[in-house]
Amino acid sequence: MKLKLGIYWGAACGGCDVAILDTHEKILDIADKVDIFLWPCAMDFKYDDVKKMKDGYLDAALYSGAIRNSENEEIALLLRRKSKIMIAVGSCAHIGGIPGLANCYTRDEVLKRVYIESESTINEEGIIPEEAWSNDDESLELPRFYNTVKTLDQVVDVDYYLPGCPPVPMQIFSALSLIWNNKLPEKGSIIGAGEKALCDECPRKKDEKRISELKRIHEVIPDSEKCFLEQGIICLGPVTRSGCGARCINSGVACRGCYGPVEDVIDQGTKMISALASVIEAKEETEIERIMDSIPDPLRTFYRFSIPASILRRKKV
Amino acid sequence: MKRIEIDPITRLEGHGKITIFLNDDGNVENAYLQIPELRGFEKFVEGLPVEEIPRVVPRICGV
Numbered sequence: 127m128k129l130k131l132g133i134y135w136g137a138a139c140g141g142c143d144v145a146i147l148d149t150h151e152k153i154l155d156i157a158d159k160v161d162i163f164l165w166p167c168a169m170d171f172k173y174d175d176v177k178k179m180k181d182g183y184l185d186a187a188l189y190s191g192a193i194r195n196s197e198n199e200e201i202a203l204l205l206r207r208k209s210k211i212m213i214a215v216g217s218c219a220h221i222g223g224i225p226g227l228a229n230c231y232t233r234d235e236v237l238k239r240v241y242i243e244s245e246s247t248i249n250e251e252g253i254i255p256e257e258a259w260s261n262d263d264e265s266l267e268l269p270r271f272y273n274t275v276k277t278l279d280q281v282v283d284v285d286y287y288l289p290g291c292p293p294v295p296m297q298i299f300s301a302l303s304l305i306w307n308n309k310l311p312e313k314g315s316i317i318g319a320g321e322k323a324l325c326d327e328c329p330r331k332k333d334e335k336r337i338s339e340l341k342r343i344h345e346v347i348p349d350s351e352k353c354f355l356e357q358g359i360i361c362l363g364p365v366t367r368s369g370c371g372a373r374c375i376n377s378g379v380a381c382r383g384c385y386g387p388v389e390d391v392i393d394q395g396t397k398m399i400s401a402l403a404s405v406i407e408a409k410e411e412t413e414i415e416r417i418m419d420s421i422p423d424p425l426r427t428f429y430r431f432s433i434p435a436s437i438l439r440r441k442k443v
Numbered sequence: 444m445k446r447i448e449i450d451p452i453t454r455l456e457g458h459g460k461i462t463i464f465l466n467d468d469g470n471v472e473n474a475y476l477q478i479p480e481l482r483g484f485e486k487f488v489e490g491l492p493v494e495e496i497p498r499v500v501p502r503i504c505g506v
Contacts, residue, residue, distance in 0.1 A: 137482050140456040141505020167506065170453045197458070197479050224502040227487040236483035244485050255481075263444045263472075264464050269479045292505065343494050382498060422492045430499075 129185040129306055132164040132176065132205055136198035137225040137275065138191030142216040143167035145292035146188075149299045156299070159306045164205075173201070176208055184209040186305055188288075192218040192225045192434065193276040197269035206282040211305070213317075215298075217291040217384045219278040221394075222434025224291070226275045227426060229433045229440035233273040274440045275433075286310065288318045291384035291431060294370055316386075319369030323388045325353075327368045328375050332356065335405040340420045343379070354380040355405065360427060365397040382430040393437045395428035444472065456506035 135143060147153060147168070163184060164171045187209035193199050206212050217223035228236055241247060241254050259266045278284055288301050297318035304310050304317060311317065320327065332353045341358040348354070354361035354375070361380035367388050374381055387394040408414045421427060429436055445465040452459040458480035466472040484503055488496060 135458075137480070139502045139505035141502065144506055166451050166453045166458075167456070168454060173450055194482060195479065224499055225482045227499075228483045231483070231486050236481075236486045239486040239489070240481065240483055264446075266462055266475055266477065268477060271481060291502070342492065379498065423490070423495070426491055427495075 129160040130183060131160045131162050132184045132187040132209060133162065133167070134164060134187065134189050134191075134201055134205060135167060136189065136191030136202065136219065136278070137194030138216070138218050139224075140167050141292040142188075142190035145216075145290075145295050146298055148295040150295070152296075152299045156302060160302070173204070176204055179208045181207050182210055186211040186213060188213050188215045189219050189278055190214075190216040190292075192222050193272070193278065193281050194225055194228075195269040195271050199276075199281050200269075202278060202282045211285045211310070212278075212282060213286045213288055213301075214278040214284045215288045216293055217289060217386065217431045220287045220289045220435070221386045221432040222275055222277050223384075223431050226277075226431070226434040229275050230425065231441060232443055233271055237271065273443065277435050280434070285313050287316045287386075289316060289367060289385045290319070290370055293318055294373070297369060316367065316389075319367050319385055321389050322368050324363040324366045324368045324370070324372060324375075324381055324385070328353070328363055328372045330354070330375060336407040337402075337405050338407045338417070340417055342422065348378075350378060360402075360421065362394070362398055362428070362430075364401045365391065365394050382427075384431045386432060386435070392435075394432045395425075395436055395438070398428045399424075445469070456504050 149156065162169060164176055187205040189202060189205060191198065193202060214220045218225055237254050241249055242252055255268055257268055257270050301318035330353045331351055333356060335356050337358050339358050340360060343359060348357055348359060359380050362383035363381040365388060366381050366383040367385040369385055383394055387397060391397045406414060406417055408417060447463040449461040452461055460477045460479060462477065463474045464472045484500065488499055491499065
């Protein structure tokens with residue numbers, strides 16, 4: 127019997143959905159093994175179709191995207207009820223992802239910028255989307271835009287995590303094959319990724335890491351064979367889970383941590399600060415300060431993908 | 444007044460919902476396209492180092 131699968135996106139870009147399609151000819155193997163019952167990006171099913179299912183009807187739900195509004199949360203709860211296994215797919219569902227950067231601001235700051243201040247928006251009446259609107263005969267509702275972006279496991283019980291922005295297509299395929307081969311690991315496991323740090327699969331030459339100067343990418347002509355960090359260019363490789371095949375590194379840019387923290391680490395950003403502290407070569411306190419001050423945006427560099435899952439969670443309000 | 448909801452609209456990047464109101468004769472009185480989605484890139488890229496922008500904004504749409 128074929129597996130019954132639901133695929134959904136919350137606050138997402140659709141990159142994870144496309145990564146599923148990017149399994150190329152393997153998509154035929156997937157089609158052989160699974161029947162799809164929800165996939166807004168690619169197929170026409172409605173929320174009502176899912177609501178009508180018996181609880182536990184689906185074998186697995188793949189949820190990509192963060193929880194940004196009440197609709198994202200409602201569908202996450204609905205799919206959790208209808209599915210035996212819930213898998214957080216991609217950085218947004220796993221650790222908050224790029225939409226999680228909004229946790230540096232409040233809900234009102236985001237709405238004001240987008241609808242009132244944006245240079246490309248004409249909104250003379252200053253209208254901001256409301257949750258409910260009605261006149262005599264008609265009423266409309268919109269989801270509530272939350273103050274805080276959440277990860278999937280902050281709103282529902284998650285069985286497995288398939289990290290990456292987006293996950294490497296073949297890692298999606300191997301993770302799915304764990305389901306139909308009955309080889310799923312212990313609940314709560316990361317699937318479709320490595321256990322060690324990205325440095326472990328990074329092809330660049332590594333020597334001794336002693337940094338006396340941090341550099342932004344336009345301030346140097348980087349050596350394409352040498353470790354970024356050893357050249358003073360911040361790379362989150364030491365604190366990021368392997369599994370991507372060093373995609374960004376092989377494209378000539380340093381890692382920003384989309385696969386989330388390495389095994390047993392909760393807070394990727396703090397771990398990076400700690401990693402950096404151990405390789406900075408400076409004796410005087412003022413010298414350390416000067417080097418650290420040269421990082422233009424530590425929060426959004428060390429926590430590029432992981433603010434909602436971190437111990438910081440969001441800006442204090 | 445009869446109400447028809449198409450939720451979600453599918454096979455596109457993003458979230459959308461269409462609500463149609465029919466009058467007593469069964470004709471369309473009003474139809475609304477609702478976009479229930481916002482992430483706020485306009486805000487959270489502010490002040491980000493310029494060399495990082497090309498690594499963030501592709502996540503507006505990955506389709």
